[in-house]
Amino acid sequence: MNFISRKPWDPSLHKLTDEGIYHNRGQHRREFLASLGIGAAGILGSSVLPGCGEHKPNTEKLKAAAEIPITKASKEIYPSDRNPKFTYGRDETVQQDAAIYTNFYEFSMSKQTYEHVDRFTPTPWEIKIGGLCAKPTTFDLDELYKKFAFEERAYRHRCVETWAMCVPWTGFQLHQLLKLVEPEAQAKYVQFETFNRPTEAPNMSDSSFPWPYTEGLTIEEAMNELTFVATGIYGEPLPKQHGAPVRLVLPWKYGFKSIKSIVQITLTAQPPKTFWNVVNPREYGFEANVDPKVPHPRWSQSEEWMLGTRERFPTVKFNGYGDYVAKLYG
Numbered sequence: 527m528n529f530i531s532r533k534p535w536d537p538s539l540h541k542l543t544d545e546g547i548y549h550n551r552g553q554h555r556r557e558f559l560a561s562l563g564i565g566a567a568g569i570l571g572s573s574v575l576p577g578c579g580e581h582k583p584n585t586e587k588l589k590a591a592a593e594i595p596i597t598k599a600s601k602e603i604y605p606s607d608r609n610p611k612f613t614y615g616r617d618e619t620v621q622q623d624a625a626i627y628t629n630f631y632e633f634s635m636s637k638q639t640y641e642h643v644d645r646f647t648p649t650p651w652e653i654k655i656g657g658l659c660a661k662p663t664t665f666d667l668d669e670l671y672k673k674f675a676f677e678e679r680a681y682r683h684r685c686v687e688t689w690a691m692c693v694p695w696t697g698f699q700l701h702q703l704l705k706l707v708e709p710e711a712q713a714k715y716v717q718f719e720t721f722n723r724p725t726e727a728p729n730m731s732d733s734s735f736p737w738p739y740t741e742g743l744t745i746e747e748a749m750n751e752l753t754f755v756a757t758g759i760y761g762e763p764l765p766k767q768h769g770a771p772v773r774l775v776l777p778w779k780y781g782f783k784s785i786k787s788i789v790q791i792t793l794t795a796q797p798p799k800t801f802w803n804v805v806n807p808r809e810y811g812f813e814a815n816v817d818p819k820v821p822h823p824r825w826s827q828s829e830e831w832m833l834g835t836r837e838r839f840p841t842v843k844f845n846g847y848g849d850y851v852a853k854l855y856g
């Protein structure tokens with residue numbers, strides 16, 4: 527989508543962005559860039575963007591982005607049995623429609639991040655869990671595959687930009703992993719951190735952003751039944767653009783909370799810093815629960831549109847997962 531690669535001095539930008547934001551000279555450049563990132567796509571995604579149907583996929587690059595080395599342990603995981611408890615209540619998004627329209631700002635500000643991931647090496651990979659816990663641990667991927675109970679979950683996903691998808695994730699509940707490290711009583715929050723490799727992820731050279739990408743949850747949110755650590759999608763290991771080799775999936779929150787390519791999980795006493803909250807606190811809060819009644823400062827959240835079909839649906843509070851999570855917000 528070429529609108530995102532426009533430079534701030536491009537006059538056509540005035541039509542696409544909130545005038546107030548553009549003209550506020552006092553605003554930090556990072557905030558302005560953020561409004562071009564998650565922001566511009568949000569405004570346009572619902573009305574002006576032609577949608578993924580108009581992007582002609584580069585099939586070679588798509589295939590290359592999904593070529594993740596298979597180990598003996600991973601072979602036993604895919605596909606995992608689907609947990610019948612979770613259903614979309616809508617049609618499943620076509621795999622390619624999800625694969626060609628992703629947000630992964632480390633690689634590109636465009637949605638076709640799969641075209642920019644060739645230098646990324648998601649295997650081998652280690653994920654460290656530490657902070658306020660009795661048993662800090664480091665896992666490699668095979669250890670994750672062997673240690674935890676994997677399943678497939680059909681989840682709805684809702685991006686803050688108003689696009690949505692229904693996809694099957696392979697993974698396990700985060701609480702299995704947290705229980706293993708034995709959180710201490712003072713651990714009230716969990717911070718997640720993505721890799722930091724500018725040589726592999728071209729957009730990380732843009733120092734206007736507070737890399738690495740970070741996210742956070744309260745300990746209660748992290749322990750919730752819905753909170754899922756995914757290593758796969760559509761019965762296969764995650765392709766690079768979806769967050770290989772391991773990411774979070776939080777179906778009741780806006781998608782930016784579902785951090786990709788995690789290397790570190792830290793239990794903390796204080797609310798951790800999060801990437802988007804640092805970039806633009808006015809627009810991206812810590813909680814970020816899906817809510818049709820709370821508009822984004824620059825657009826309504828009352829509707830969403832599906833990748834591929836562009837079918838529109840009214841937004842539902844907690845993305846329809848209130849039975850699982852409403853109790854957390856008492």
Ligand code: MTE
Pocket residue numbers: 564627628629630631632684685686720739767768769780781782783784785786787
């Ligand atoms: N994680 C990292 N590390 N970097 C990102 O740019 N984008 C987020 C989230 N996780 C992002 C990330 C956003 S805005 C969304 S909507 C989801 O990933 C999108 O997931 P998908 O691209 O696999 O559909």
